Amino acid sequence: MASGGAVVPQSSSDAAVLMVPFPMQGHLNQLLHLSRLLAAAHLPVHFAATAAHCRQARRRFHGGATLSAADNIFFHHLPPLHTTQISTRPDPNSTTHFPSHLQPLFDAAAAALRRPVADLTRRLCAAHRRVAIICDSLMGSVVQDFLNFPNAEAYAFHSVSAYAVFFFLWESLGRPFRLDPEVLENLPSLDGCFTPEFLQFVASQHRFLGIFSGRIYNTCRILENKFLDLLSEIDCNKKQWPLGPFNPVDNFQESPAAGGDRSRHECLKWLDGHGRNSVILVCFGTSTTLPERQIWELAAGLENSRQKFVWVVRGVDGDGAGDDVDNGMMTEIELPLGFEERVKDRAVVVRDWAPQLAVLGHPAIGGFMSHCGWNSSMESISMGVPIAAWPMHSDQPRNAALIGKLGVGVAVRDWNRREEIVEAAAVSSAVRRLMASEEGDTMRIAAGELGAAVREAAAAEMKVELQSLVSYLTR
Structure with missing residues (x-):
């Protein structure tokens, strides 16, 4: 497993994947797991984050023993993020538990990572027939320059449930169609979930969703088929792949x-x-x-x-x-x-x-x-x-x-x-x-x-969905 990212390694594959995660643990972990799945399908995967966040993702990786030098995953260290006016500690007595102390980090990532990601995209596009960028849905502005490369395309990864994504989009679009009462039953309010600053950040990133070729979810149809279908109604022109659970499910009953x-x-x-x-x-x-x-x-x-x-x-x-x-x-x-x-x-x-x-x-x-x-x-x-x-x-x-x-x-x-x-x-x-x-x-x-x-779905359904994604990425 390479690191540093100064050089794009040569590969026998004519297609490559560039992963661009959001710099929080729950997001980093999921895209590293997806990297493992795609690398196992013989696609070279390039994981791009700051050195600190690459280190974090690898150190905390569940099932880390399965990551080895033989894996087809290459870590690229993006420039460190310099934040200003950051509160060094969260306020446990705040009226919301949202980690607002990290907002300057989010803003810095959106502002500083676009150019280095564009440079990495350029090098990958020069080395491969096709480059698929899988980017966290909160990093849309960072990857937008893939549009300048005819052999690149991008896919949005949603790190939350299809249930949460659907209702967030459905409500933000003004509830464009009616839902059965049982679907709406016990739906919690978003009050207290986010800060106004973060909601503005989400809006600034989600405006790029239209340029993506599809959506990827860490879920499976046995859990969320209804809400995956509803998401298809909202965005009928976009392909979607439920590939979860990303985490290993075999041999974890440690003896x-x-x-x-x-x-x-x-x-x-x-x-x-x-x-x-x-x-x-x-x-x-x-x-x-x-x-x-x-x-x-x-x-x-x-x-x-x-x-x-x-x-x-x-x-x-x-x-x-x-x-x-x-x-x-x-x-x-x-x-x-x-x-x-x-x-x-x-x-x-x-x-x-x-x-x-x-x-x-x-x-x-x-x-x-x-x-x-x-x-x-x-x-x-x-x-x-x-x-x-x-x-x-x-x-x-x-x-x-x-x-x-x-x-x-x-x-x-x-x-x-x-x-x-x-x-x-x-x-x-x-x-x-x-x-x-x-x-x-x-x-x-x-x-x-x-x-x-x-x-059981991970052993059957996910394999079908993963093969569908790999076939589409390498078409």
């Missing part, structure tokens, strides 16, 4: 024997000593900062639930404008005095990066308290793990609504009460409802059946 590997995370070794479906994973992603009082209520609720848990407690990601994406954000989060000592016999607190997919694939995990980012949602669904849904911002409330429609989740709180602190009693109730009730057992069965169906 105790794997504990012999020193690199295996300590929380996985701890899980080896616990019974099937006996532990809940608690993790809220890389972009959410909770107020201190909420952290303490969450801790008390987990303790009072008397259930076993793995709690990933970490700060949010930085902007990656420096040498590392952590960029000073990984500060110690203070938990209640004596909490870790009191729960040590039935819990593990993880303060670093946790291998979430491997944890979800462990047989001891029987539930997942999650912010419902689409990466986490797809990983949990594909592993057959039901979700205690606690959305924070962005697409997460609508992902949580979809999870409810699929029958594999319980709500920790009502989105309409998002500005209120979730008290310990509500946390404890949600955990016990999922982990220690007949309802939770029924939901685990449903999640297991849905996960098996998704994995």
Whole structure:
């Protein structure tokens, strides 16, 4: 696997793919997984991001052992992003949990990366008969110069559910056609999901959607066929490919024997000593900062639930404008005095990066308290793990609504009460409802059946969709 990107390597393929991700973990991870899938189909893939974000994507890659020097993926380091007027830390007491501290990073990416991406596109077009650019839908302005090259075309990748994409587009277009009442049932409002600045940024990028030749989604028809069909009604001239789940779905039920590997995370070794479906994973992603009082209520609720848990407690990601994406954000989060000592016999607190997919694939995990980012949602669904849904911002409330429609989740709180602190009693109730009730057992069965169906689709439907995409890219 090459890096640096100063030279475009020669390839036996007459077609190549250029990946242009959005610089956030949930976006980087998905396009690196898609890169792996396309590279396995014998297409050379060029992954273009800053050195810090390339490093981040590779370091946190689930199933990273499958990436090797033999893979046909080449990392190109775009110039570092220099942000100004950036708040060095998010405000946990803000009325919205959206990571507004990263807005200068988004603006800098849109302003600074267009020229280097155009230069890379030029070199790739000179070396290949056809170049397909797969770009995050939030990076449209960065790739727009592909129109200057007759052998280049571009495809939009949507990092969120088809459900969330459809309703965002349908509402932004003024609700151009009627929907059945059941489709609209329990649709959360977008109030509190985004800042005005980010919505303006989205609009500035989505105006380029018309120049793309198609759309790619990390989902599958068994989950979202209805909303993929509705998306076709909105954009009937565009091809679309549901290729998910992107994350590996085979051989992730790690056995105790794997504990012999020193690199295996300590929380996985701890899980080896616990019974099937006996532990809940608690993790809220890389972009959410909770107020201190909420952290303490969450801790008390987990303790009072008397259930076993793995709690990933970490700060949010930085902007990656420096040498590392952590960029000073990984500060110690203070938990209640004596909490870790009191729960040590039935819990593990993880303060670093946790291998979430491997944890979800462990047989001891029987539930997942999650912010419902689409990466986490797809990983949990594909592993057959039901979700205690606690959305924070962005697409997460609508992902949580979809999870409810699929029958594999319980709500920790009502989105309409998002500005209120979730008290310990509500946390404890949600955990016990999922982990220690007949309802939770029924939901685990449903999640297991849905996960098996998704994995079966990954072995069949996704292969057909992927071959369709590869055939179209190389036509």
